[in-house]
Amino acid sequence: MGATIESVKSQVKQSIEAFKRGDLTEERLNRILETLEMLNQKRQDLLYLQAGSTSVNAGVHGMLLIQNGEVIEPNLDESPYKTVLHAIRDGWRIIKFPEMALLMDESRTYGLGCEFILEKWR
Numbered sequence: 001m002g003a004t005i006e007s008v009k010s011q012v013k014q015s016i017e018a019f020k021r022g023d024l025t026e027e028r029l030n031r032i033l034e035t036l037e038m039l040n041q042k043r044q045d046l047l048y049l050q051a052g053s054t055s056v057n058a059g060v061h062g063m064l065l066i067q068n069g070e071v072i073e074p075n076l077d078e079s080p081y082k083t084v085l086h087a088i089r090d091g092w093r094i095i096k097f098p099e100m101a102l103l104m105d106e107s108r109t110y111g112l113g114c115e116f117i118l119e120k121w122r
Contacts, residue, residue: 003038011035043068047092047118049084054098054114056084062115084116092118 011032018024050062060081065072081087088094096117 003035005039008032008035008039042121045120045122047081047087047120049081049087049116049118051084051098051114051116054100056088056094056116058114059083084118087118092120095119 011028015024015028015032018028045068046066048062048064049060051058051060060076060079060083063074063076063079063081065074080090084094094116096115098114098116
C-alpha cells in the first residue's frame with residue numbers, strides 16, 4: 001500500500017480509538033511515523049525532449065524519459081507529447097531550455113541545440 005494523506009488520517013483515527021480503549025501502543029505510533037517518512041520521499045522524473053526549434057510549440061523529434069529511476073525511450077508515434085507545450089500542460093516543468101549558443105553556427109554544433117529538459121516530482 002502506498003503512503004497517502006488518507007492512509008495517515010486512517011492510521012491516526014485508529015490510534016485515537018486505540019487510545020480511548022487504552023490499548024495505544026508505541027508500535028502503532030511508529031507505523032504512523034514510518035508512513036509520514038514515506039510521504040516525504042518524493043521522486044524526480046526527467047523528460048528530455050528534442051524539438052525542431054527553441055519554441056515550446058515546435059514539434060518533438062526525440063525523447064528520453066527517466067521515470068522511477070529507469071531510462072525509458074518512448075516510441076514517438078505513441079507519445080502524448082507532440083510538442084514541449086503538451087508536456088507542460090501535463091504537469092512537466094522546464095528546468096533547462098535549449099542552449100542558444102549551440103545554434104549560432106551549425107558547422108560547429110557539438111550538442112543538441114534544441115533540447116528541453118523537464119521535470120516532474122511525485
